[in-house]
Amino acid sequence: MSNRHKILLIEPDLLLATIYKEHLNAHKYNVRVVGGVQKAIYEIDKLRPDLVILELQLSTHNGYEFLYELRSYSEWQNIPVLVHSMVPLDDLNLDTNVSSELGIIGYLYKPNTSLSKLLYEINNYFQLALDETNRN
Amino acid sequence: MKQIVTNAVVLRRINYQEADRIITLLTSNNGKITAMARGVRKANSKLAGSIELFGTSQVTFLPSKGEINTLISARLIKNYGNIVKNFNKTQLGYEVLKLINKSIESNSDEAIYDLVVDTLEFLNDEAIDINLTKFWFSLRFLILMGHSPNLSVEDSDENHKYNFSLDSMSFVVDGEGLYSKNHIKLLRLALVNNPVNLSKINNLDKIVEKNLDITRLMFIGTGFNPI
Amino acid sequence: MTSSRQFEEDNLLKMIIEQLKLPLLHIARQTALARYGTLTNYGDINSIAEMSIRMIDSYLLTKGQNSQLGLQLEPVSISSVLHEAANNLYNLAKMYNCSIELELSGRFAPVMSQKSKLEAAFTMLGYSYIEANLSNSLKDVSGRIILSGYRSSRGTVAGIFSPQLEISNDSFRRSINSVNKTRQSMPEMTQSTGAGIFIANSILNGLATKLKVAHYKHTSGLAATLTPSQQLQFV
Numbered sequence: 001m002s003n004r005h006k007i008l009l010i011e012p013d014l015l016l017a018t019i020y021k022e023h024l025n026a027h028k029y030n031v032r033v034v035g036g037v038q039k040a041i042y043e044i045d046k047l048r049p050d051l052v053i054l055e056l057q058l059s060t061h062n063g064y065e066f067l068y069e070l071r072s073y074s075e076w077q078n079i080p081v082l083v084h085s086m087v088p089l090d091d092l093n094l095d096t097n098v099s100s101e102l103g104i105i106g107y108l109y110k111p112n113t114s115l116s117k118l119l120y121e122i123n124n125y126f127q128l129a130l131d132e133t134n135r136n
Numbered sequence: 137m138k139q140i141v142t143n144a145v146v147l148r149r150i151n152y153q154e155a156d157r158i159i160t161l162l163t164s165n166n167g168k169i170t171a172m173a174r175g176v177r178k179a180n181s182k183l184a185g186s187i188e189l190f191g192t193s194q195v196t197f198l199p200s201k202g203e204i205n206t207l208i209s210a211r212l213i214k215n216y217g218n219i220v221k222n223f224n225k226t227q228l229g230y231e232v233l234k235l236i237n238k239s240i241e242s243n244s245d246e247a248i249y250d251l252v253v254d255t256l257e258f259l260n261d262e263a264i265d266i267n268l269t270k271f272w273f274s275l276r277f278l279i280l281m282g283h284s285p286n287l288s289v290e291d292s293d294e295n296h297k298y299n300f301s302l303d304s305m306s307f308v309v310d311g312e313g314l315y316s317k318n319h320i321k322l323l324r325l326a327l328v329n330n331p332v333n334l335s336k337i338n339n340l341d342k343i344v345e346k347n348l349d350i351t352r353l354m355f356i357g358t359g360f361n362p363i
Numbered sequence: 364m365t366s367s368r369q370f371e372e373d374n375l376l377k378m379i380i381e382q383l384k385l386p387l388l389h390i391a392r393q394t395a396l397a398r399y400g401t402l403t404n405y406g407d408i409n410s411i412a413e414m415s416i417r418m419i420d421s422y423l424l425t426k427g428q429n430s431q432l433g434l435q436l437e438p439v440s441i442s443s444v445l446h447e448a449a450n451n452l453y454n455l456a457k458m459y460n461c462s463i464e465l466e467l468s469g470r471f472a473p474v475m476s477q478k479s480k481l482e483a484a485f486t487m488l489g490y491s492y493i494e495a496n497l498s499n500s501l502k503d504v505s506g507r508i509i510l511s512g513y514r515s516s517r518g519t520v521a522g523i524f525s526p527q528l529e530i531s532n533d534s535f536r537r538s539i540n541s542v543n544k545t546r547q548s549m550p551e552m553t554q555s556t557g558a559g560i561f562i563a564n565s566i567l568n569g570l571a572t573k574l575k576v577a578h579y580k581h582t583s584g585l586a587a588t589l590t591p592s593q594q595l596q597f598v
Contacts, residue, residue, distance in 0.1 A: 012554040013385065014459055015407070019392045026399065056223060057547060059495070059554040064226040068189075073151045086384065087546060093227040111384055115395045218537075222545045262541050 005126055008049040009033045010040045010066065012058050016110075020053075023115045029122070037061040041069060044076060051125065055110075056085040056092070067102040080105045080129075082121065084113065139208060142166050144195045145252050147237040159207065160237055161195060162252055167243045171197045171207040190229055190260075191215040192253055216260035224266055225259050231363040232256075232273060239281065239360055251276050258331045267344050268331045270363060274351035275326050283358050287324050289317075300353055318343050319350065372426075374542040375561055379422050381546070382558035386415040410454040414490055417451065418562065421483040425565040438473035438592060439481060441521050445510045448485035452493060452508070461496045461506035463489075466579075468513040472591035476570050481521075481589075484566040485510065488523050488574070488585060491559030495528050495552045511579050515588065522586020524579045528552050532576040535585070539564055539574070560585065 007029050011017040017033045024031045032047050034040045036058055044052070052070075056063030063085070070076050081104050083094075089107055099107075105125060108118065144161040147168070152158050157173040196208040219225045232255055240248055251273070258269045278284070286306035289298065297313030298320065300306075307320055322343055325334060334340065355362040389411050393404075449465050456463045489508060496506030509524040530552050538548045542561055549557045564574045567587045577586035 013389075015389050015411075016392065019389075019396055023396060023399065055554075057554050059547075059550050059552065062220050062223065062226055062547075062550070064223060064230065065189075065220060068230055072149055087223060091223060091546065093224050098227065111388055115392060115399075217534075221547050221550050262537070262545070 004028060004030050005050040006047055007031045007122070008040065008043055008047055008052045010036075010052065010054045010058070010063070012036065012055060019115070020118070023119065024122070027119055027123075037063075037066040037069065040066055044070070044079065049079065051122065052079055052081045053084050053122075054081050056083060056087050067104070071102060077103070079103065080125065082106050082108065082125065084108045084110055084118065086110050139196050139198055140166060141194065141196045143192055143213065143249075144169075145192055145233075145249070145256070146189050147233045149189075158204065162236060162240065162244070162249055163195070164246055164249045167245075168237075168240050169197065169205055169242065170203055171195075171205040173207040173210070189233060190217075190219045190256060192256075216256045218260045218262055219256070221262075222266070228266060228270055228363065229256065229259055232259075235277070235360065235363055239277075247280055251280060254330065261332070264331045264335055265341065265344065267348055268334060268340065271344055271348045271351055272326050272331050272334065274348070274355070274362060275323065277360075278351065278354050278358065279327070281358065281360065283354060285323065285354060287320055287327075289320060300350055302353065302356055305354070315346060315350065316343075319347055322347050323350065371542055375425070375558075375565060376422070378542060378548075378556045378558045378561060379418065382556045383415055383418065385555060386411045406454070407458050410458060414451075414455055417483070417486060418490070418559065421487050421562050421566065424480050424483050425562060425569065435477075436475045437478060439476045439478045440473055441471045441481075441512045441519050441589065442467050444478060444481045444485060445512055445521060447482045448489055449510050451482070451486045452489040455490065456493050456508060459493050459496060459506070461493050461508050464507060464509045466509055466511045468511075471512060471514065471519045474519065474589040475592045476589065480566050480570060484563040484570075484587075485521065485523065487559040487566075488563040489559075491553060491555075491557055491563075492523050492525055492528065492584075494555055494559070495557075496525065509579070509582065509584070511584075511586075513579065518588045518590040520577060520586050520588050522574075522577050522579070522584050524577075524582040524584030524586075526582045529583050530576060530585075535574075535576050 007024060009017060009020055009031055011020065011033055012035045017035070021031045021033050032043055032049070034043050037060065054063050054066065063083070067081065070079065081102070083104055083106065085107070088109055094104065094107060106121060108121060142163040142165045144163040146159055147162050148160040150158045152172070155175045157176050158170060159173055160168065160170050162168050192213045193210045194213055195210045198206040198208060200206060219229045232252065236248065236252055255269060255273045258264050258272070259266070283305070286304065289307050294317055296309050296317070297311060298307040298315045299310040299313045300315065301308050307315065322334070322337070325337070352362040390408050393408050445465060445467065449463050452463050489510065492508050496508070506527050507525055511524055512519060512521045514520070530549060534551060535549070539561070541548065546556065547554065549560065560574070567573050572587045572589055574585045574587055577584055
C-alpha cells in the first residue's frame with residue numbers, strides 16, 4: 001500500500017517534524033520536511049510530492065497563503081493537501097466549497113491526532129486513490 | 137505606446153512558464169486589467185513582495201492591443217500585513233478579491249477600487265470585528281452592483297418584528313419575523329458610515345450576525361455568491 | 364481591578380493555555396514514538412516539561428501569587444540574572460539547534476528589583492526566541508540566541524537578541540498592545556502565540572519597565588532598561 005509515496009510535510013516545529021518524519025518513514029513513506037511557505041514552494045518543484053501535509057499556523061506567511069500560492073501554479077492543481085494543524089476547525093472558514101477549491105482532502109486537529117491516527121488517514125487516502133485509479 | 141502609471145490592488149495571480157506571472161489588477165483609474173510580469177519568479181523571489189496580495193501598489197504598465205498588458209514595474213504603497221495574522225481574515229480577504237475578480241468587467245469605476253482598498257484597510261485593523269467588515273463590504277458591494285435594499289419601514293413601533301422580502305427587497309412586518317428595528321438601523325447606518333464608526337455602536341456584536349444573514353439573503357438572485 | 368485590566372489578564376491566560384498545548388503535544392508524541400520501539404531522548408522530554416512548569420510559575424509571578432519567592436525589592440546583579448536565564452535555557456536551546464551566548468559589556472551597578480522576577484522574565488523571553496528559531500533550524504542553520512547586557516545613557520539594558528529574527532518597533536508595539544486578539548500575535552517572529560514574550564513584558568511592567576525593540580552589534584532584539592540604584596553606587 002505505501003510503496004514509498006512521497007510526502008511533503010510543512011511543519012514549523014522541529015521536534016514535531018522529527019517525530020512525524022520518523023514515524024512515517026518507518027511505515028515506508030518518503031517524507032521531506034520544510035518549516036515555511038517559501039521553502040515549501042521550492043520543495044514541491046523538486047520533490048513532486050504525492051501528498052502535502054500542512055500546518056496552517058506558520059511564521060511569516062500562513063497556511064492559507066501557501067494554499068493560494070500552490071493553486072496559482074497550473075501544474076500543481078491536483079496535489080492533495082491534508083491539513084494537520086494546531087488551529088481548531090471552528091477557527092477556520094473551511095466550508096466544502098473552499099476546501100474543494102483549495103484541494104484540501106481532510107482536516108486533522110493536531111492535539112487530537114495520535115501518530116496512529118495520522119498514519120491511518122494517510123494510508124486511507126492512498127488506498128482510496130489506488131482504488132479510484134484501478135476503477136478507471 | 138505610452139506607459140500608464142496607476143495605483144492598483146492585485147486580484148489574482150497565475151504563475152506562467154518558468155519565471156513569469158499573469159496578474160489581474162484592479163486599478164484606481166483604468167478598471168480591471170491583466171498584465172504579464174516577466175521574470176518575477178526567479179529562484180529567490182517566488183513570492184515577490186510588491187505583487188503580493190493584500191496590498192496596494194503603484195504599477196507601471198504598457199497597454200497592449202490584446203488582453204494582456206505588460207507590467208513594467210510595481211512599487212508597494214501599503215501592505216496590509218495584519219490580515220494574514222488571522223486565518224478567518226486571510227480567508228475573507230481572498231474571498232473578497234475573488235468575488236471582485238468574478239464580478240467586475242474591465243471598465244469598472246473608481247468606486248469599486250475604493251471599496252476594495254477600504255475593505256482591506258478595515259480587515260487590517262485589529263480593532264474591527266471581522267463580521268462587521270464582512271457585513272459592511274457585502275452591503276456596499278450589492279449597492280454598487282445595483283441591488284440596493286429599501287430600508288424604509290412604515291410603522292414606528294419599536295417592538296415589531298420584520299422579515300426581509302426578496303421580491304420587494306424591503307422589510308415587511310411579521311409577528312414571527314427574525315429581525316428588529318435595530319437590524320434595519322444598522323443597515324441604514326452602514327450606508328453612510330464605515331466600520332470604524334460602526335464599531336462604536338453598543339451591543340453591536342449581538343446584531344451584526346443577523347445583519348450578515350440579511351446581506352446573504354440579498355445576494356440571492358443577483359448572480360453573485362455571498363462571501 | 365478595572366474591567367479592561369481583567370480582560371487583558373484573561374487574554375494572557377488564554378494565550379498561555381494555548382501555548383502550553385505545544386510542549387504537552389511534544390511529550391505525548393515523543394512517548395508514543397517510544398512505544399513503536401524508537402529510541403526516545405527522555406532528557407528532551409524532561410527539558411520540555413520543566414520549561415512548561417517555568418511558564419506556569421512565571422505567569423503566577425505576574426499575579427504576585429507565589430509568596431515563597433518574596434516581594435521585597437533587593438539589590439540585583441544583571442549579570443547574574445542573565446547567567447541564570449542562560450542556564451535555564453541551555454538544554455532547550457540545544458534540543459532546537461540553537462546556541463545560547465552571553466555577552467556582557469563592562470560592569471553594571473546593581474539595580475533595586477526582584478531577582479526571581481527578572482530571571483523569570485528573561486527566561487520566558489529566551490524561550491520565545493528559541494521557539495521562534497524552530498522554523499529556522501529546519502534550514503540547517505543554527506540559531507543564535509544572545510543574552511546581552513550593556514550600559515546606555517538611561518540605565519542598564521538587558522535583553523535577548525538574535526541575528527535570525529527581526530521585528531520592527533511598530534509591529535512589536537501593536538502586537539504587545541493586542542494580547543490574544545489573534546492566534547499569532549507576532550507571526551513575523553514566531554508561529555506560536557508568543558506567550559513567553561507577553562509574560563516577560565507583564566513581569567517587567569510590574570517592575571516599572573517594559574520590553575522594547577533594541578539593537579546590539581547589528582542584531583535586533585527585545586530588551587528592557589533597568590535603572591541602577593543611586594544609593595548602591597555609593598556603597
